[in-house]
Amino acid sequence: KQEVTQIPAALSVPEGENLVLNCSFTDSAIYNLQWFRQDPGKGLTSLLLIQSSQREQTSGRLNASLDKSSGRSTLYIAASQPGDSATYLCAASTDSWGKLQFGAGTQVVVTP
Amino acid sequence: NAGVTQTPKFQVLKTGQSMTLQCAQDMNHEYMSWYRQDPGMGLRLIHYSVGAGITDQGEVPNGYNVSRSTTEDFPLRLLSAAPSQTSVYFCASSRTTGEQYFGPGTRLTVT
Numbered sequence: 001k002q003e004v005t006q007i008p009a010a011l012s013v014p015e016g017e018n019l020v021l022n023c024s025f026t027d028s029a030i031y032n033l034q035w036f037r038q039d040p041g042k043g044l045t046s047l048l049l050i051q052s053s054q055r056e057q058t059s060g061r062l063n064a065s066l067d068k069s070s071g072r073s074t075l076y077i078a079a080s081q082p083g084d085s086a087t088y089l090c091a092a093s094t095d096s097w098g099k100l101q102f103g104a105g106t107q108v109v110v111t112p
Numbered sequence: 113n114a115g116v117t118q119t120p121k122f123q124v125l126k127t128g129q130s131m132t133l134q135c136a137q138d139m140n141h142e143y144m145s146w147y148r149q150d151p152g153m154g155l156r157l158i159h160y161s162v163g164a165g166i167t168d169q170g171e172v173p174n175g176y177n178v179s180r181s182t183t184e185d186f187p188l189r190l191l192s193a194a195p196s197q198t199s200v201y202f203c204a205s206s207r208t209t210g211e212q213y214f215g216p217g218t219r220l221t222v223t
Binding site for chain 2 (some may be wrong): 034036042043044045046049087091094096097098100102103104105
């Protein structure tokens with residue numbers, strides 16, 4: 001069974017610093033990997049989707065990399081802002097129809 | 113587009129009651145799924161559907177039923193609510209191997 005781990009569970013950085021969030025998975029046979037943001041009491045907002053054939057995806061200040069051979073994905077958020085404070089979840093798709101296996105998330109606080 | 117919508121937003125049930133959580137999407141996505149989110153357990157897949165008339169079980173299906181009569185709707189039924197089903201329920205939809213879109217969630221408390 002695919003297992004997805006996110007370390008650390010919580011992270012606090014001063015505004016302006018770059019954020020590096022880690023996601024590891026045990027089975028390299030994934031179809032894609034998706035990063036989400038979740039604000040307290042809210043739903044999940046999709047940030048980036050990386051297909052298994054891709055090495056990275058970028059959107060604005062966000063960049064996500066995927067290394068299937070080592071079972072890792074990393075989300076980089078450049079020049080963090082207090083509005084980036086949220087929980088970030090990664091999820092690996094275990095089949096072509098997109099059944100997701102989620103990590104427990106990293107709770108990020110960006111202090112002004 | 114409204115995206116993925118869920119109703120109700122909040123619900124309180126007594127043990128043994130039944131209810132249906134509604135989920136609808138207007139993006140013509142083939143794939144729809146239900147997850148529950150619990151503290152310390154993360155999000156876990158309950159049931160999913162790859163198209164109208166086709167459903168299958170996920171990781172934690174016991175106590176839940178689903179059906180999919182149309183592409184747009186994927187309701188989740190709790191047959192006889194138990195306190196262990198207190199959770200936040202999310203519906204999601206996508207195209208094959210595509211980006212998944214989540215609804216705002218339903219917060220369910222079973223007393």
